[in-house]
C-alpha cells in the first residue's frame with residue numbers, strides 16, 4: 001500500500017521553503033507519495049489522510065512562525081486521538097538559534113502522541129541584522145543535503161513499515 005507523507009511548511013524569506021522542497025523531493029519514491037503543502041493551505045483532513053509528517057518552520061521571535069502555529073491551532077483538536085503513533089520529523093530554519101521552535105513542535109507532537117523518528121534538523125542562516133533577516137535566503141548545498149537525507153530516511157522507514 002502506498003503511504004502518504006505530508007510535508008507542511010511556512011516560509012517568509014525562502015529558507016524553509018528550500019528545505020521543505022529538498023526533503024519532499026528526496027522522500028518521493030517507491031511506496032511513498034509526498035504532499036508538500038503550505039501551512040496556510042493544510043487542513044485537519046490533510047493531516048488525517050497522511051501516514052507520516054514532516055513539519056518545517058522558521059523560528060520567529062523565539063517561537064514557531066505564526067502561520068505554522070495557526071496550522072496547529074486549526075488542526076490540533078480535530079485530529080487529536082486519531083493519529084497516535086504516526087512518525088514525524090521536524091526542520092527549523094533559524095537566524096541563530098531554533099531551539100525554542102523545536103521545543104514547541106515537540107510539545108505539540110507529544111500531545112498528538114506522534115513518534116519522532118529523528119532529532120530536529122536546525123539550519124541557521126546567520127541572519128542577524130534587520131537587512132539580513134529580511135533578505136531572501138539561499139540554503140547552502142550541504143544543508144540542503146541534510147534535508148534530503150532526512151526526507152529520504154523518513155520515507156524509507158514508512159515504505160518498509162519500520163515507522
Ligand SMILES: Cc1cc2nc3c(=O)[nH]c(=O)nc-3n(C[C@H](O)[C@H](O)[C@H](O)COP(=O)(O)O)c2cc1C
Pocket residue numbers: 010011012013014015016017057058059060061062063093094095096097098125127133134137
Ligand atoms: C520577526 C522575526 C523574528 C525572528 N526571530 C528569530 C529568533 O527568535 N531566533 C532565530 O534564530 N531567528 C529568528 N529570526 C530569523 C529567521 O528565523 C530567519 O530569517 C529564517 O531564515 C526565516 O526562515 P524563512 O527564510 O523560511 O522565512 C527571526 C526573523 C523574523 C522575521
